[in-house]
Amino acid sequence: MVQVSVSEPFLISEISSRYFVFDVSTVTHMRSKHHICGVLIGNIPQATQQTVFSGIPLELMPEEARLLVEKGHAFIADDVAGHASNLANLNPEEKKAFIAELEREGLEGAQMQRQQSLQKKQAHLKRAGSSMEAIQSSKIEPLRLTPTTSYPPLHASPIPDLPKVPSSYPLFAHLHEKGYFMGPGLRFGCQYVAYPGDPLRYHSHFLVTSYEWDEEIDLLDIVGGGRLGTGVKKGYMIGGARAKDDVRAFTFEWAAM
Numbered sequence: 001m002v003q004v005s006v007s008e009p010f011l012i013s014e015i016s017s018r019y020f021v022f023d024v025s026t027v028t029h030m031r032s033k034h035h036i037c038g039v040l041i042g043n044i045p046q047a048t049q050q051t052v053f054s055g056i057p058l059e060l061m062p063e064e065a066r067l068l069v070e071k072g073h074a075f076i077a078d079d080v081a082g083h084a085s086n087l088a089n090l091n092p093e094e095k096k097a098f099i100a101e102l103e104r105e106g107l108e109g110a111q112m113q114r115q116q117s118l119q120k121k122q123a124h125l126k127r128a129g130s131s132m133e134a135i136q137s138s139k140i141e142p143l144r145l146t147p148t149t150s151y152p153p154l155h156a157s158p159i160p161d162l163p164k165v166p167s168s169y170p171l172f173a174h175l176h177e178k179g180y181f182m183g184p185g186l187r188f189g190c191q192y193v194a195y196p197g198d199p200l201r202y203h204s205h206f207l208v209t210s211y212e213w214d215e216e217i218d219l220l221d222i223v224g225g226g227r228l229g230t231g232v233k234k235g236y237m238i239g240g241a242r243a244k245d246d247v248r249a250f251t252f253e254w255a256a257m
Contacts, residue, residue: 004059005025006023006025006026006029008072008073008074008076009069009072009073009074010023010026010029010064010073010074010075010076011023011026011074011075011077012060012068012069012075012076012077013021013057013076013077013079014076014077014078014079014163015079015080017058019059019060019061019062019064019065019076019163020057020058020059020060021038021056021058021060021227021238022056022057022058024056025058027056027058030068030073031198033069034066034068034073035176035179035180035181035182036060036064036067037183037199038058038059038060038061038064039047039058039059039183039184039199040054040055040056040057040058040059041044041054041057041058041059042054042055042056042057043055049136061184062163063165063166063169063172063182064175064182065163066162066163066165066169067172067173068174069162070162076163086256098158105152120244126132139166166191166210167210167212168192168210168243170210170240170241170247171210171239171240171241171247171249172192172210173209173247174209174239174241174247174249175192175194175249179196180194180195180196180206181194181195181196181197181198181199182194182195182208183195183199183204185207185208185209188207188228188232188234189207189225189228189256190207190208190209190225190236191208191209191210192208193206193207193208193234194206194208194237203233203234205233205234205235206234206235206236206237206251207225207228207229207232207234207236207237208238208239208249209221209225209236209237209238210238210239210240211238211239211240212240213240213241213242215240217238222236222238222252223254225252226252226253226254227237227254229252229253229254230253230254234253235251235252235253236251236252236253237249237250237251237252238250238252
């Protein structure tokens with residue numbers, strides 16, 4: 001995997017109580033350094049009519065976002081509130097500098113487009129030099145750019161609260177600490193699937209379901225989970241936390257009588 005340099009803590013965007021990462025380098029960094037994969041949910045611009053492959057943004061489970069924040073690898077910013085607050089607090093000098101930077105980038109983009117257009121015309125036109133001079137002396141209109149980030153960039157989370165997570169979070173964090181890559185388990189009727197390594201290289205080993213420490217567990221749930229896990233060549237794991245740092249897990253495998 002290509003090594004990329006990403007400064008920490010990196011940004012996780014909160015939009016409507018969901019957590020997204022829009023930077024490709026950060027997505028790669030999370031996967032290679034922190035065993036966080038998330039789920040790509042965006043369209044691929046070159047192939048918008050298919051649903052087999054997806055692109056950025058990457059959506060994180062609340063558990064993944066909280067784990068990254070707790071370990072100091074990331075911070076969370078409410079995009080809507082942060083953008084509005086950041087722009088409202090700009091002083092006149094910063095506003096002028098921001099607008100000037102946009103105009104400069106727009107002019108550079110327009111010049112690049114014009115140069116590419118001239119190169120194509122020079123390849124096809126066999127006219128007199130005066131015609132080319134007329135083309136080259138035409139006025140350049142700057143492109144209208146949409147900024148991709150607020151200015152100045154955020155350096156800290158404007159919301160101090162950690163992401164709200166389900167009661168299964170201690171088990172999720174415990175397995176992540178053991179080196180497993182964790183993913184959503186909806187397709188298998190469980191809470192998580194646990195991979196021994198990168199999901200691009202390995203099949204998942206466990207179907208994971210969390211219970212409260214004193215919660216009664218229906219025997220049919222254990223039998224059904226064990227049979228399902230064996231049917232898809234995985235173990236069925238249940239676990240829970242008695243205290244914050246006391247997590248236990250058990251695995252089941254269905255065997256015929």
